Amino acid sequence: MQFEFDQTEPIYQQIADQLEDMIFTGLLKEGEQAPSTTQLSQELHxxxxxxLKGMRQLVDRGLLEKHRGLGMFVAAGAQAKxxxxxxxxxxxxxxKSLLEEAGKLGITEEHLIELIKRGYQDGNIKG
Structure with missing residues (x-):
């Protein structure tokens, strides 16, 4: 498990964000045990x-569940949340900012939709 830290946010927030990304990308799957607080604190020094503060954020958001005596597990439906x-x-x-700028430029809804479709056709968006 690889964590990277920078100086822009508190470490607990970065831990929460990176664990969330692991759930989002499927690296941590629903029902799977999350790394323990002790394990992470030792590995990351x-x-x-x-x-624990970072993990509590994910518990509060319903992404992790505490199982007394067993640890934390990825909650059912976490990825969808x-x-x-x-x-x-x-x-x-x-x-919102796209629409605001489009309004300033006088771009109509129809033209904006055409521009978005062009972006998909040009291969700029994988979807």
């Missing part, structure tokens, strides 16, 4: 409380 959350964020972070 960070405080166990820091790891992540997809929905990311779709909402995509709308908020990209689509």
């Amino acid at each position: 960070i405080n166990p409380a820091t790891v 992540i997809v929905e959350t990311r779709k909402d964020a995509f709308y908020e972070n990209y689509i």
Whole structure:
């Protein structure tokens, strides 16, 4: 399991984000046990409380479940929750600003749809 850290966010947030990515990409599958707090803290040389804080975020979001005495497991439906959350964020972070800029440029809905279709046809989007 590979984690990479930078200086832009707190480490606990980076742990939560990277575990979420592992669930999203299927590296951690639903029903599968997540790495333990102890295991991660030893491998990454960070405080166990820091790891636990990141993992608690995923528990609070319903992506991980605690099984007393066994550890944390990826919750059923976790990947679908992540997809929905990311779709909402995509709308908020990209689509709204795209529509705002299109409005400033006088691009109609029909023209914008044509531009998006052209992007798919040009092979810019895998989908």
